[in-house]
Amino acid sequence: MEQAAVKIVNAHKAFSNTQVLKALNMTVPTGSIYALLGNNGAGKSTLLSMLLGALQPDQGDIRLLGEPISTRLKSRLGCLIDAPAFYQNLTIKEFLSYCAKMKGLPKQCIDEALTIVNLQAKQHARLKRCSLGMKQRAALANAILGQPELLILDEPTNGLDPSGIEEIRTLIRTLPERFNTTVLFSSHVLEEVEKVATHVGILAQGNLVIEGSLQDLLDDPLGTLEVSISAEHTDKAQTLLSRVFKVSTPEAGKITIHQIDKSLCPQVYKSLLAQNIDFYQFHYQKQSLSKLFNNIHLSINKETEYA
Amino acid sequence: MLKHTLTILLCECTKLKRQWLIPLLFACPFAVISLNFLVTFERGLDVFAEHGWFGYISANSTLWLGLMLPMLIALVTTIIHQIEHKDNGWLLMSSFAISPILLCIAKFFIVFLLIILSNLLMVCFIFISAWLLMQLGFPKFESADISFLQFFINASITSLPIILIGLIISKLINNFAAPICAAFIMVVFAMNLSRSENHWFYSPWTYPMISIQVADQTTTNLAITLSLGLSAVLLVTVCTLYWWRHKQVA
Numbered sequence: 001m002e003q004a005a006v007k008i009v010n011a012h013k014a015f016s017n018t019q020v021l022k023a024l025n026m027t028v029p030t031g032s033i034y035a036l037l038g039n040n041g042a043g044k045s046t047l048l049s050m051l052l053g054a055l056q057p058d059q060g061d062i063r064l065l066g067e068p069i070s071t072r073l074k075s076r077l078g079c080l081i082d083a084p085a086f087y088q089n090l091t092i093k094e095f096l097s098y099c100a101k102m103k104g105l106p107k108q109c110i111d112e113a114l115t116i117v118n119l120q121a122k123q124h125a126r127l128k129r130c131s132l133g134m135k136q137r138a139a140l141a142n143a144i145l146g147q148p149e150l151l152i153l154d155e156p157t158n159g160l161d162p163s164g165i166e167e168i169r170t171l172i173r174t175l176p177e178r179f180n181t182t183v184l185f186s187s188h189v190l191e192e193v194e195k196v197a198t199h200v201g202i203l204a205q206g207n208l209v210i211e212g213s214l215q216d217l218l219d220d221p222l223g224t225l226e227v228s229i230s231a232e233h234t235d236k237a238q239t240l241l242s243r244v245f246k247v248s249t250p251e252a253g254k255i256t257i258h259q260i261d262k263s264l265c266p267q268v269y270k271s272l273l274a275q276n277i278d279f280y281q282f283h284y285q286k287q288s289l290s291k292l293f294n295n296i297h298l299s300i301n302k303e304t305e306y307a
Numbered sequence: 308m309l310k311h312t313l314t315i316l317l318c319e320c321t322k323l324k325r326q327w328l329i330p331l332l333f334a335c336p337f338a339v340i341s342l343n344f345l346v347t348f349e350r351g352l353d354v355f356a357e358h359g360w361f362g363y364i365s366a367n368s369t370l371w372l373g374l375m376l377p378m379l380i381a382l383v384t385t386i387i388h389q390i391e392h393k394d395n396g397w398l399l400m401s402s403f404a405i406s407p408i409l410l411c412i413a414k415f416f417i418v419f420l421l422i423i424l425s426n427l428l429m430v431c432f433i434f435i436s437a438w439l440l441m442q443l444g445f446p447k448f449e450s451a452d453i454s455f456l457q458f459f460i461n462a463s464i465t466s467l468p469i470i471l472i473g474l475i476i477s478k479l480i481n482n483f484a485a486p487i488c489a490a491f492i493m494v495v496f497a498m499n500l501s502r503s504e505n506h507w508f509y510s511p512w513t514y515p516m517i518s519i520q521v522a523d524q525t526t527t528n529l530a531i532t533l534s535l536g537l538s539a540v541l542l543v544t545v546c547t548l549y550w551w552r553h554k555q556v557a
Contacts, residue, residue: 049398052398052401052402053401054398054401054402071404071405071406072404073404074402074403074404075404077402079402081395081398081399081402083394085394085396085397085398085399086394086399087322087390088393088394089319089322089324089325089326090322090324090325092319094321095326097321098318098321098322099403101314101316101318101321102314102318102403102405103403103404104314104404126325204314
């Protein structure tokens with residue numbers, strides 16, 4: 001079996017009295033585009049900093065490309081940090097030339113990286129005078145210098161305009177095939193993750209609560225059924241449906257049935273007709289990443305309240 | 308290893324492009340010389356005749372080594388570290404496959420080379436100002452009492468502990484004002500301490516001034532020996548700091 005590009009086993013990290021990561025286990029398959037999702041304060045940046053070796057875990061084992069983190073290993077990694085790190089007095093080309101020298105790479109790879117992120121025309125612009133989008137592209141160019149085996153990107157489309165976002169998404173999608181690279185990126189934009197990622201991990205309260213292939217997660221047969229019912233029949237419909245399903249309290253005549261198998265929808269339809277309940281909208285929605293994400297956070301919040 | 312260190316050193320030099328650090332290296336010795344030149348010229352030949360060229364050079368050396376050089380060192384070390392403190396520089400550095408110790412040594416060498424350059428400029432400016440004074444009717448320049456080579460070497464060696472202390476403070480404190488204030492307090496303190504024959508060695512900021520005292524070779528040698536010994540200890544400290552902070556950068 002092919003080794004995982006990133007393998008984290010039982011990682012713990014605390015700052016003072018705050019436990020940021022708790023017994024975290026994570027596996028990023030080689031060649032995948034793995035999206036790390038989580039709210040602010042979930043521990044994403046701490047986790048990415050640990051992968052870069054900038055922070056040490058209090059406990060646990062982290063292996064990148066099959067090796068423990070070391071200075072030597074960093075030559076096989078590329079990274080883009082949340083607030084891109086730059087030397088503002090340098091031009092884009094000088095900055096990339098500096099990074100290439102520090103990585104021990106030849107000069108040719110600078111032009112290649114500039115072409116990929118579409119910054120050739122602006123290569124002599126001083127970073128101080130660049131827009132956030134251009135800086136983000138320059139940081140991405142630094143990350144892909146020398147075609148690293150593992151790319152760690154923290155919110156790579158941050159600050160880009162819509163066309164820039166699309167370009168970077170396309171670039172990320174093509175990286176595994178183009179450079180034989182594994183990509184691990186964090187993002188707040190669920191739509192972006194659905195378009196780009198092959199694998200997803202959702203981080204909440206220092207734990208990876210769900211992890212796996214995006215296709216497997218979204219292929220869950222359980223979806224959501226929304227039925228809009230006439231005002232006089234709402235109570236009757238709720239009583240009927242709540243005998244069998246988990247039904248939400250009706251809102252503006254709309255009843256929502258959570259986690260219902262698609263195959264049961266015709267049965268619900270027939271039951272409503274049989275009971276002479278008037279309804280004017282019947283809509284089944286399969287699992288989406290945003291629903292999955294929200295459900296996870298709702299259940300965590302409920303658990304916290306209960307505790 | 309040596310090639311790698313040189314590469315890092317050259318890369319670190321790249322970061323100084325378009326920084327106001329290079330003009331500062333010229334401006335500081337020039338300010339000292341300009342001041343003394345104007346004062347000497349204003350006082351005229353009668354006052355100059357009392358101490359001659361020795362007095363002129365001593366006045367320049369005291370102002371340079373006692374005040375301007377320590378302040379310049381504080382400024383240079385602060386700028387060198389502020390480049391990294393700003394905009395996540397340390398995090399970027401931690402993503403490269405380079406040893407934090409090598410990085411520390413590279414930064415130390417850069418500061419040291421810049422200070423050597425400023426000392427060299429100071430010596431050059433002394434010659435230029437002396438030539439200008441001669442053109443203005445002052446006596447022929449004689450430097451028999453002071454060896455400029457000794458001035459240059461001693462001032463550079465005794466700057467070492469101040470450079471290392473500056474690197475430690477500016478690495479720990481992400482702030483422009485604090486390292487400069489600390490340096491200013493130490494300079495004022497050293498000015499008083501340097502007058503005491505028994506207590507000057509308590510402050511490294513007195514060593515550059517003491518090291519050029521031609522009359523007392525034993526004291527000069529002691530200042531140089533103390534500088535080298537203290538520098539060795541401080542270099543280990545600063546390397547440890549780099550290694551330790553590298554792990555806690557985020």
